[in-house]
Amino acid sequence: MNPDPAPPVALVVDDEPVTRLMVKRALEKLGCAPVLDAPDGIAAQKILREHPEVALVLTDIMMPRMDGLELLRWGREAVPDAMWIVLSGLETFDSAVTAIRLGAFDFLPKSPHSEEMAVAVRNALERRNLLAERERLHRELQRKVRQLEETSEVLRRDLERAEVIQRALLPRSPPPMEGYCIQALYRPGQHVGGDLYDVVRIGDRHLAFYLADATGHGVTSAMLSVLFKQRLVLVDPATGIALPPAEVLAAVNRSICEAHAAPGLFLTAVFGLLDTSESSLTLASAGHPPVMHAREGRETRLIRRTGPALGLAQDAHFGQERLQLLAGDRILVYTDGLLPSGSERELDLLQQVLARPLASAQEVMADLHREAPAGADRDDVTILLIDAHAGASWFDNGAETETETETPAVDAHETLASEDEVVFCGETNHAAYLALRGRASWMQCDAFHEAALTVLDGGRPLVLDLSACEYMDSTCLGTVHELVARGGVSLTTVSPAVRGLFEELSMEQVLAAIHEDLPAAPELRALGAGRDHAPSQRRILQAHEALSALSERNREEFKDVVDSLRSEQGGPG
Numbered sequence: 001m002n003p004d005p006a007p008p009v010a011l012v013v014d015d016e017p018v019t020r021l022m023v024k025r026a027l028e029k030l031g032c033a034p035v036l037d038a039p040d041g042i043a044a045q046k047i048l049r050e051h052p053e054v055a056l057v058l059t060d061i062m063m064p065r066m067d068g069l070e071l072l073r074w075g076r077e078a079v080p081d082a083m084w085i086v087l088s089g090l091e092t093f094d095s096a097v098t099a100i101r102l103g104a105f106d107f108l109p110k111s112p113h114s115e116e117m118a119v120a121v122r123n124a125l126e127r128r129n130l131l132a133e134r135e136r137l138h139r140e141l142q143r144k145v146r147q148l149e150e151t152s153e154v155l156r157r158d159l160e161r162a163e164v165i166q167r168a169l170l171p172r173s174p175p176p177m178e179g180y181c182i183q184a185l186y187r188p189g190q191h192v193g194g195d196l197y198d199v200v201r202i203g204d205r206h207l208a209f210y211l212a213d214a215t216g217h218g219v220t221s222a223m224l225s226v227l228f229k230q231r232l233v234l235v236d237p238a239t240g241i242a243l244p245p246a247e248v249l250a251a252v253n254r255s256i257c258e259a260h261a262a263p264g265l266f267l268t269a270v271f272g273l274l275d276t277s278e279s280s281l282t283l284a285s286a287g288h289p290p291v292m293h294a295r296e297g298r299e300t301r302l303i304r305r306t307g308p309a310l311g312l313a314q315d316a317h318f319g320q321e322r323l324q325l326l327a328g329d330r331i332l333v334y335t336d337g338l339l340p341s342g343s344e345r346e347l348d349l350l351q352q353v354l355a356r357p358l359a360s361a362q363e364v365m366a367d368l369h370r371e372a373p374a375g376a377d378r379d380d381v382t383i384l385l386i387d388a389h390a391g392a393s394w395f396d397n398g399a400e401t402e403t404e405t406e407t408p409a410v411d412a413h414e415t416l417a418s419e420d421e422v423v424f425c426g427e428t429n430h431a432a433y434l435a436l437r438g439r440a441s442w443m444q445c446d447a448f449h450e451a452a453l454t455v456l457d458g459g460r461p462l463v464l465d466l467s468a469c470e471y472m473d474s475t476c477l478g479t480v481h482e483l484v485a486r487g488g489v490s491l492t493t494v495s496p497a498v499r500g501l502f503e504e505l506s507m508e509q510v511l512a513a514i515h516e517d518l519p520a521a522p523e524l525r526a527l528g529a530g531r532d533h534a535p536s537q538r539r540i541l542q543a544h545e546a547l548s549a550l551s552e553r554n555r556e557e558f559k560d561v562v563d564s565l566r567s568e569q570g571g572p573g
C-alpha cells in the first residue's frame with residue numbers, strides 16, 4: 001500500500017477505549033506501525049510533539065479536555081505532513097463537515113467497517129505520498145533553478161571579463177602617419193565579439209592594417225579572432241620587409257587550418273599594405289564584404305574578395321589588388337554587422353554616405369543603423385576609414401581613450417561608456433572616503449587608483465565604501481587588492497555581491513580589511529566625468545598580476561590576459 005520502505009506511523013485519538021482498540025488493530029492490519037493511541041486531544045498533542053513523523057491521525061470529535069476539531073486546528077500547523085481522518089457519529093455529522101473544511105482528508109462513522117477504513121486509509125496515505133513527491137520535485141526544481149542562476153551569473157561575469165581582455169587586445173592609438181589619417185570604430189554586439197582590427201607601422205614607408213570577422217558571436221568567435229591575431233605574420237623574418245597582403249592571408253589561412261579542424265569555424269578578413277611614399281594601397285580580401293574606394297567626381301569602386309574565407313581550405317589561393325591613391329581619396333573597410341540585412345539598397349546607401357567628404361566613421365555607422373529593422377539583434381560592427389589627406393587620426397573602441405590627437409564627439413547612444421557616475425569621494429576629520437557605486441569596471445580604474453594614491457601618499461587613512469557597488473570587474477578587483485596591500489586602507493559596508501567576488505578570488509587580505517563598525521561615510525560627491533576614462537594597459541596588467549598572485553586558480557584564470565598584456569608592452573611572457 002505504501003511505496004516507502006518504512007511503514008507509516010499512525011495515531012488513534014478517542015476517549016472510548018474499545019473504539020480506540022478496534023481502530024488501532026485495524027490500522028495494524030493495514031500495515032501501519034507503530035500505531036499510537038491517546039484518550040483525548042491534550043494527550044494527542046504530547047504524542048505528536050514527541051513523534052512528528054506520524055503520517056496518519058484518526059480522531060474522534062467529541063472528547064473531554066480538547067475535542068477533535070481543536071486538535072485538528074492545532075495539528076494542521078504543528079504536523080503539516082500528517083493526514084487526518086475524523087470519526088463521527090450522527091450527532092456530530094455537522095462537525096465532521098467542518099473538519100473537512102479545516103483540512104481533514106476524510107471522515108468515517110464511529111465503529112467503521114474494515115472495508116471503509118481500508119479505502120480511506122489507503123487513499124489518505126497515497127495522497128500524502130503524492131504531496132510529498134510534489135514537494136520533493138518542487139525542491140528539486142528550485143535547486144536546479146538556483147544552479148542555473150548561479151551558472152548564468154558565472155557565465156555573465158566570465159563574458160564581462162572576456163570583454164575586458166578582448167578590448168585590451170585592440171590598438172589604443174593610431175601610429176604616426178604623414179599625409180593620411182585613419183578612423184577606427186569598434187562595437188561588439190554582445191559582451192564579446194568576433195571582430196578584431198589593428199593598424200601597424202612597418203618601417204618608414206609602409207602602414208599595414210587588417211580587419212577580421214569570425215563567424216558567429218560570443219566567446220568562440222572572439223577566440224577564433226585571437227587565434228588569427230596570434231598567427232598573423234606581417235614581415236619577412238629574415239629581411240624585416242613587409243610581406244605582400246596575399247602572402248600574409250595565405251600563410252595565416254594555412255596556420256588556422258592546421259590549428260583546428262572544427263566544421264563551421266572560419267573568418268573573413270581584409271589585409272592592406274599602404275605605401276606612403278608611392279601613395280599606393282595593396283589589398284587582399286578573404287571572403288570579406290567589399291572594400292570601398294571613393295574618389296571625388298567618380299563612382300565609388302568596390303574591391304571584392306580576392307580569395308575564400310580563412311579556415312576553410314588549407315590550400316586556398318589568394319590574390320591581391322593594387323590601388324593608386326590621390327589626395328582626398330577614401331578607403332572604407334567594415335564588417336558585415338554594418339549592413340544589417342546585406343541588401344543592395346544598404347550597399348548603395350553606404351556608398352552615398354562615404355561620398356560625403358566630411359563623413360566620419362560614426363556618421364557612417366549611425367546612418368546605416370537607422371535602416372536596421374526595429375528590435376533587430378545588433379551584430380558586431382567594426383569600421384576602418386582611411387583618408388588620403390593630413391588630419392587627426394583616432395580609434396574609438398566603445399569607450400573614451402587617451403590619444404595624442406583629439407577624438408571627435410560621439411552621440412551618447414553610440415558609445416558603450418556609461419554616463420552614470422561611479423566613483424565618489426569625501427572626507428571627515430579622521431579619514432578620506434572613496435566609494436564605488438553601481439557597476440564598477442575597468443573604465444573607472446585610473447581615476448579611482450589615482451585618487452586613492454593621492455590620499456595614501458598624503459599620509460591619510462582611506463576608507464572604501466562599497467555598500468552601493470553591485471559589481472566589480474577583474475581590473476577593479478585587482479586595483480582594490482593593490483591598494484589594501486599597500487596599507488592604510490579599510491573597507492566598510494561591502495555589498496553581498498562584491499563580497500562574494502572577494503571570496504571567489506581568494507582576496508583574503510581585502511576580506512580582513514572589512515570593518516563594519518567604521519563611521520558612516522560623509523556626504524560624497526562624484527569624482528568627475530573628466531577623470532572617468534579608459535585605463536592604460538599597464539593599469540589593467542598590474543591589476544591582473546595582483547589577482548594572479550593570490551591563488552593557483554587565479555593564476556590559471558588570468559594567465560592569458562596577463563601574457564597578452566605583457567607581450568603588448570614588450571615585457572617577459
